[in-house]
Amino acid sequence: MPPRKPADPSSLRRLILDLLPAAGGAGAANPVLFGPGGALDSLGLVNFLADLEYRLAEAYGRELVLASERAMSRSRSPFRDVEALVGYVLELLAEPAEDAARLPTASGEPRP
Amino acid sequence: MKKRSRIILITGTSRGIGRGLAEHFLRQGDTVCGCSRGPATLQHRRYAHWELAVDDESAVVAMVRAVVRRFGRIDALVNNAGIAAMNHALLTPAATAQRIMATNFHGTFLFCREVAKTMVRRKAGRIVNFSTVATPLRLEGEAIYAASKAAVESFTQVLARELGGAGVTVNAVGPTPLPTDLIKNVPAAKMKALLERQAIRRLGTVDDVIQVVEFFLAPGSGFVTGQVLYLGGVTG
Numbered sequence: 001m002p003p004r005k006p007a008d009p010s011s012l013r014r015l016i017l018d019l020l021p022a023a024g025g026a027g028a029a030n031p032v033l034f035g036p037g038g039a040l041d042s043l044g045l046v047n048f049l050a051d052l053e054y055r056l057a058e059a060y061g062r063e064l065v066l067a068s069e070r071a072m073s074r075s076r077s078p079f080r081d082v083e084a085l086v087g088y089v090l091e092l093l094a095e096p097a098e099d100a101a102r103l104p105t106a107s108g109e110p111r112p
Numbered sequence: 113m114k115k116r117s118r119i120i121l122i123t124g125t126s127r128g129i130g131r132g133l134a135e136h137f138l139r140q141g142d143t144v145c146g147c148s149r150g151p152a153t154l155q156h157r158r159y160a161h162w163e164l165a166v167d168d169e170s171a172v173v174a175m176v177r178a179v180v181r182r183f184g185r186i187d188a189l190v191n192n193a194g195i196a197a198m199n200h201a202l203l204t205p206a207a208t209a210q211r212i213m214a215t216n217f218h219g220t221f222l223f224c225r226e227v228a229k230t231m232v233r234r235k236a237g238r239i240v241n242f243s244t245v246a247t248p249l250r251l252e253g254e255a256i257y258a259a260s261k262a263a264v265e266s267f268t269q270v271l272a273r274e275l276g277g278a279g280v281t282v283n284a285v286g287p288t289p290l291p292t293d294l295i296k297n298v299p300a301a302k303m304k305a306l307l308e309r310q311a312i313r314r315l316g317t318v319d320d321v322i323q324v325v326e327f328f329l330a331p332g333s334g335f336v337t338g339q340v341l342y343l344g345g346v347t348g
Contacts, residue, residue: 107162
């Protein structure tokens with residue numbers, strides 16, 4: 001999947017805010033995502049990150065796994081608030097993409 | 113009313129049970145997305161194949177997301193891919209143990225994780241993992257294989273609870289030995305002794321396994337989750 005556009009903090013912030021539930025503090029300067037006062041419970045965070053991975057693939061052409069070992073081992077979670085998540089995703093997007101030639105592609109063109 | 117065609121992802125479709133399952137679902141009118149380490153051995157207008165190792169995280173992520181992009185959803189995941197190595201635990205190389213755990217447990221985990229993300233978004237989906245009667249029977253000579261499947265069983269039961277509120281069921285089938293490549297090197301006397309421990313003393317068939325998988329996938333089985341169903345009358 002080719003990169004579609006470079007990531008910038010403001011478009012990434014908008015993309016993330018669009019995925020937050022309406023009552024999730026999207027109007028706050030830096031909404032808390034998870035934890036005390038957060039917009040999401042644990043299943044909500046799972047849904048949110050799953051949606052975000054697909055939206056990032058559509059917007060930036062990168063297949064990221066956000067709940068990586070790196071994210072989980074940080075003393076300050078990148079999922080605590082929107083700004084932390086924006087910074088973390090920008091960091092991931094700045095890294096070289098996996099060699100696309102190494103990844104499998106489908107043989108066969110089924111139509112349901 | 114015409115039955116809705118399902119989008120089913122099956123791992124390990126090049127031979128044995130996985131191939132049998134794929135052929136069954138294709139006959140039912142479903143679309144099957146399969147994978148194996150080698151190229152496709154199955155050609156069908158509703159079959160797509162990915163060549164990958166199930167413990168390769170990037171490859172699994174790429175396959176699952178490609179399936180969702182192409183079909184919009186995955187209705188069911190059948191984690192069939194598995195390997196075995198019959199050996200006394202004291203004679204098992206560490207690399208063999210790692211390889212078995214990587215394919216049987218790590219591969220199952222990766223596909224469950226990636227597919228469940230898409231199922232949770234839709235609040236619907238069925239996952240069927242593969243265990244074995246070697247686990248409840250504590251079969252000598254299969255310590256690592258049985259341990260890897262014990263991990264699959266435990267993972268299945270915990271994941272069922274984690275996804276219970278999201279409309280996704282997670283179950284496992286535990287086949288008896290089938291006449292597949294996995295048992296081709298097992299001595300006849302050992303196989304006879306194993307069958308003696310079953311309530312119904314015969315080798316299993318692919319159809320026996322299909323029956324259980326279809327039960328877990330049936331529309332009426334939405335209240336069945338966290339279960340491990342052994343064939344042949346073996347109990348846990």
